[in-house]
Amino acid sequence: MTTPAGRPGYVLARVVDTLRLTPSFIRVELRTEGPGSISSSGIPDEIVHLYFPADGEASPPLMTLEDGVLAHHEPGAARESRNYTVRRWDRDLVTIDFVDHGDGLAASWARSAQPGQVLGVWGTRAWYSPPAETDWMLLVADLPGIPALLRILEQRPAGVRVHAVAEVAHHDDILEHAEDPAVTIDWIVAGNGRSASLMAEAAISYGPPPGDGYVWFAGEASVGRSLRKHFRGERQMDAHRLALVGYWRDDKERWLTRYHEQSDALLADYERATLGARTEAEAEIYWDEILERAGL
Incomplete structure (x- = not known):
C-alpha cells in the first residue's frame, strides 16, 4: 500500500x-x-x-x-x-x-x-562522537567538510583543546571564526582537486598535548586513508577515537569502474567480517582496509 x-x-x-x-x-x-x-x-x-x-x-x-x-x-x-x-x-x-x-x-x-x-x-x-574522556581534538577538512569543522568548533566541549587543519582552494576562502585561546587553526591553500593536498602532512606533523585525543576528518578519501594508517596504525589510537569520513574522491570515475568489477566479493568479505561484535567505527575502518587490499 x-x-x-x-x-x-x-x-x-x-x-x-x-x-x-x-x-x-x-x-x-x-x-x-x-x-x-x-x-x-x-x-x-x-x-x-x-x-x-x-x-x-x-x-x-x-x-x-x-x-x-x-x-x-x-x-x-x-x-x-x-x-x-x-x-x-x-x-x-x-x-x-x-x-x-x-x-x-x-x-x-x-x-x-x-x-x-x-x-x-x-x-x-552524523559521525562526530568524541568520548567523554577527551583532552584534545584534531579536526581536518577540505572545502566540503569545512562547514562541519566550523560547527564542531562552535560546539566544542568545555576544557578540550582543539587544533584544526582546513584546506581551501583560494586564500579568500578562509572564513572568520570566533577567537578562542584553546583553539588553533592551520589554514592551507591547496588540494580540493586543484593541486596536491597538504592536509595529511599537516595533520600527521601535529604534536598533540598530553592526554586522550580524538581525530575527526571530512574530505578527499585518500587523505582519510593516510590519516587512518597513521593514527590507527602508527599511533595505535582506538577506533572509537577516530571519525574519518571520505566525502569525495579525486579519481571518482576510475575508482567506481574498478569497484563495480569486484563489488560482490568486497561486500561479501565485509559482511563476513562484521558478523561479530564490531562497532560502527571499527566496521568503517575495516571497510577501508578491505578496499585498500583490493587496490581501491
Missing part, C-alpha cells in the same frame, strides 16, 4: 536567502515545510540528503510510504540527490554552505538559486 509521506524523514524546503560567502562557498538558507517533518540531530557534522527538481519542475516529488519504507516508489519519481553538511539548523531554518566547484548538479543549482525555489530534504546522518 502506498500513502503520502506525512512522517518524519523527508520534507520539502524552500529557499529563503542566498549569499556568496567566498569564491568557493555559496550559502543557501532553506525553510522546511510539510507534509512530514525533519529535525536536527544536534550533532555538528550531520548531513542531509538534498533532492533536486528535474528541469522544468517546480519541486521534486514527495516520497511515499510503501510497506513501511519511505522512498520515491512511483515510476519516474526518483530524483538525483547529494549529501550536504548542515552549517546551521534553527528549528525550520536549515543553512547549507555549498561548495562551488565546476558544473556539478548541486553547485550549478546553488549558483542560480533564488528565493522560493524548492528542494527535497531527507536525513540525517
Whole structure:
C-alpha cells in the first residue's frame, strides 16, 4: 500500500536567502515545510540528503510510504540527490554552505538559486562522537567538510583543546571564526582537486598535548586513508577515537569502474567480517582496509 509521506524523514524546503560567502562557498538558507517533518540531530557534522527538481519542475516529488519504507516508489519519481553538511539548523531554518566547484548538479543549482525555489530534504546522518574522556581534538577538512569543522568548533566541549587543519582552494576562502585561546587553526591553500593536498602532512606533523585525543576528518578519501594508517596504525589510537569520513574522491570515475568489477566479493568479505561484535567505527575502518587490499 502506498500513502503520502506525512512522517518524519523527508520534507520539502524552500529557499529563503542566498549569499556568496567566498569564491568557493555559496550559502543557501532553506525553510522546511510539510507534509512530514525533519529535525536536527544536534550533532555538528550531520548531513542531509538534498533532492533536486528535474528541469522544468517546480519541486521534486514527495516520497511515499510503501510497506513501511519511505522512498520515491512511483515510476519516474526518483530524483538525483547529494549529501550536504548542515552549517546551521534553527528549528525550520536549515543553512547549507555549498561548495562551488565546476558544473556539478548541486553547485550549478546553488549558483542560480533564488528565493522560493524548492528542494527535497531527507536525513540525517552524523559521525562526530568524541568520548567523554577527551583532552584534545584534531579536526581536518577540505572545502566540503569545512562547514562541519566550523560547527564542531562552535560546539566544542568545555576544557578540550582543539587544533584544526582546513584546506581551501583560494586564500579568500578562509572564513572568520570566533577567537578562542584553546583553539588553533592551520589554514592551507591547496588540494580540493586543484593541486596536491597538504592536509595529511599537516595533520600527521601535529604534536598533540598530553592526554586522550580524538581525530575527526571530512574530505578527499585518500587523505582519510593516510590519516587512518597513521593514527590507527602508527599511533595505535582506538577506533572509537577516530571519525574519518571520505566525502569525495579525486579519481571518482576510475575508482567506481574498478569497484563495480569486484563489488560482490568486497561486500561479501565485509559482511563476513562484521558478523561479530564490531562497532560502527571499527566496521568503517575495516571497510577501508578491505578496499585498500583490493587496490581501491
